[in-house]
Amino acid sequence: MKELKVAIVGCGRISVMHLASISALPSVTLVAACDVKRDRAEAVAKKYEARAYLSYKEMIENEELDAIHICLPHYLHTKVASYAFKKGVHVICEKPMDIDYESAERAVKLADECGVIYGIISQCRYGDAARLVKERVSSGRLGKIISARSTLTWTRPDEYYAESDWKGTWDKEGGGVVIDQAIHSIDLVNWIVASEPVRVSCSMANRGHKIVFVEDSAEGLVEYENGVKYGFYCMNNYGCDEPIEIRLFCERGSVTFGYNDAVIVYEDGEREELHDDYTSSEVEGAKDYWGDNHVRQIAQFYSALRGECELEISGKEALKTHALVMKLYEIGKKTMK
Ligand SMILES: NC(=O)c1ccc[n+]([C@@H]2O[C@H](COP(=O)([O-])OP(=O)(O)OC[C@H]3O[C@@H](n4cnc5c(N)ncnc54)[C@H](O)[C@@H]3O)[C@@H](O)[C@H]2O)c1
Known part of the structure; x- marks a missing residue:
């Protein structure tokens, strides 16, 4: 090699x-x-x-x-x-x-x-929970997704921003809770729904910070070409990083999942559950909220570089979520006082 x-x-x-x-x-x-x-x-x-x-x-x-x-x-x-x-x-x-x-x-x-x-x-697309949900949706087992929602309540107090010369700034970070923290859950939904957003509404606010002026709270609705309505809420004024929660309400069942867990309940009552505990990971740095899925994604990048497979998250693929996040800012920023 x-x-x-x-x-x-x-x-x-x-x-x-x-x-x-x-x-x-x-x-x-x-x-x-x-x-x-x-x-x-x-x-x-x-x-x-x-x-x-x-x-x-x-x-x-x-x-x-x-x-x-x-x-x-x-x-x-x-x-x-x-x-x-x-x-x-x-x-x-x-x-x-x-x-x-x-x-x-x-x-x-x-x-x-x-x-x-x-x-x-x-x-986050490389977590076992996200992979399972993506597979069950793509295979048609759950029928069509009707609605999706995501919630993120994390903590990024003024002291966190005080330590950085770029976080919490419009010109260097490009925003706050949406572009830095909620981007992962928004990406997971956008990837799993796999359709074009056709109508987007969003409001943003800075409710709890004194030394930065980017949004620390946002909520919105994304309506997709395939009919899915996705509502999201995120804020970083909470007291800790609660596990994120994504819910999918589908024709033949429902899903609750986050970075580490997935629970799928099918219409006939059958359940599938998965718990992927990254806190026991041996990988250096993996005990932080981002887990150890970088290892999987970076291995995939090098396999693609060696010509062994297609790159999964190419720039072109990532542009889909980037376009949505930028649209949320275009609309949400106008609602900030
Ligand atoms: N995927 C995830 O879950 C995840 C988690 C945390 C951060 N991130 C992303 O990683 C990136 C870095 O975030 P971070 O938290 O490590 O930030 P950081 O501020 O801790 O690190 C950034 C580093 O870049 C250096 N730097 C700045 N300008 C430079 C330049 N011109 N040339 C060379 N070095 C320069 C800084 O000195 C600093 O050491 C961001 O894009 C952030 O969103 C991703």
Whole structure:
């Protein structure tokens, strides 16, 4: 198997999951780590016997890289990805694609033109619960979905935002609870419903924060071409991160699921239940709310890069949820006082 040389840009919180995923893969080697904060780049470089850089451009010029992992503030995602594409380097980038739709669409086109693979992290699709529900809906066992709903009540107090120079800002993060936290549950519903949103309504508010002005609460209704009505509610003024809950009301049964659990009740009374306890995961960093599904998605990215399969969450695929999230902002921002 050809040895692949890879690098990471952005050595903050989520980088641990990318580094753990790279370490778990045979013949994928981290050769460089970049962060504008020298201590972060150097700490990763030391741990993985790689070279440290402060500039991603310099790193891409100096190293012969097969791929980079982008774990940066949102507004930098497509800028750095596009630089890599033009040098023939494949990219796996954290969600969201960017803070607007146009940059994301341009990046997808550019990756195609440059003949490189462009993957976007949506690791929740790789959880056993989400996979089971997707399979049972796609196989027709539950009949058509009639309605869907999702709820997220998490905690991101002012102290959380005070620690970051980009989170909670419109120009660098692109929003608050929707683009950063609820994006995963919105993505799961959008993926499972698998239809085009035709009517979207949304309201947003900042109800509980004093030092940031992005939305900390949002609710809305998405009406899909196939008739599904999806309502969502999210807020990050709660006292802890409660498990997210997604409900699907279908013709021949109903589903309740989250990141780790799924309960499916069919019309004849039969039940299917699944519990996937990531808190016992051995993967470094996996005990945080994001679980260890990065490992699965990143392995899939490298299999696609080796030509063994199609990339599941390509830029083109990720654009579907990105378009919906951007639409929610277009409408929701107008409702903020
Ligand atoms: N998939 C998930 O569940 C999940 C969870 C958390 C974060 N994320 C995503 O990961 C990304 C990073 O989030 P985070 O929480 O790790 O943020 P973070 O602030 O902890 O880390 C970002 C890092 O990027 C560095 N950086 C900033 N500008 C840079 C530049 N020009 N060049 C090099 N380095 C630069 C910062 O110094 C920082 O170390 C975001 O897109 C976020 O939404 C995803």
